[in-house]
Amino acid sequence: MINLDNKVALVTGSSDGIGAAATSLFSSLGAKVTKVRRNQSKLDKVAAECQSKSPHHYKPLVIKADFTRDEDVVRAFNETISAYNRLDILVNNAGIAANKEFGDPGYLEDYDQIMHVNVRAVVRLTELATSSLAESKGAIINVSSAGSLIANPNAFWAYGMSKAALDMFTKSMAGKLAPNIRVNSVNPGIVRTSFLRATPDPTAIQDYLAKMQPLKRVADPEDIAQLISFLASDASRNMTGSIVVSDSGYLVVDPYNIKTE
Template identity: 65%
Template structure:
């Protein structure tokens, strides 16, 4: 059984979706949690759920921040350490996707925003956290995507960012070991607000579901359970791994 009792976890992008599910699960497993997002009302809702699931009734630290700004990334780390005075687990989940054509006039603006949030903020937060994680012999879990493996033409910058994140995971696993384990979780389609920009997200995900070998797409808790495993001592022999959870999307037969 996974036990995170007393562990301090910083979970970015935790106002909804995978990040929220991870924060709630970690709280239920006894962790002390710092949650981070851009929308205060969503964070407040997640905070209440975390407190209700915590065996000790612990309320998480709530940090409203926008990771487009390096200053907010640093403030997020500083507030977490100020509150808990240590860090055991860092979950880099904050991310953004932009649909654009490479030939669009604003293509490079989209690229800069995606790389800032999906890559630079992760690098910066990892750099800030490494000494505390080394001291606690902690774990980093980067939330990537199967988009790092399978390209999408209209989301080229997102795919690039996730491929970069996977290589950063491997690099940090090599550099920070043996004290710190670093792994990547790469979800396929997950039923969350990530798809809300699509004109009919439910129909899109329902169609994706029919194409997978498992005849389903993920839900946030599927990915949260995997993150919790990788953060725990149950995964003490795993580092530098790119762990896919996609209902078999990558091996789906397109002619089936």
């Protein structure tokens, strides 16, 4: 059902985790991919993997960019159009988090940076891409978080705020850009990414987190990539404005009755 052959996809935050998995899957489905992220060496490695999986041996366009800078957002879009002269799919996946609590020294600086990357850059890139996506009757997939749907006052509060804003932007743009552009959001729960791998004992932490989930597992990036590819394809042609959760049941856990055994 999923056919992305010769579609052009711009995926931000694509050197690792969900973004890397999405570009790899897109490539295997025949798409031409633009990969955008700050880490050049990781981008190059994943780009080589994408090319090897492409049935057409398409080499991804690799763009090193910092989405705290408006000019880099504009450059990423312009270079994609210059290379392919069209755009079918925009995946707004780039995002950052910080864990300073409300009122901590420097918390507003972290807040500003989070909102700039997680919201402002998405808004700007969507604005730039609208004309091209309308012409191709394309799709936008915003990568949000299950954390947008449940409040955690003591951890990642600004991150949750940014993702809640992204959900509202998704629904607003779905109405505004219809019928030519579909806009949906993917809201993952806990995913095996570099964030978890950087913890002191990642195996123990992931095992513990898995036990807390009703499905007793932590998602792999490929799980989320499959959902993104579905929303990018004509298989989801009747969907727009949807906030699609993939969280191993995280949102239905009773916080007073968590079973870890």
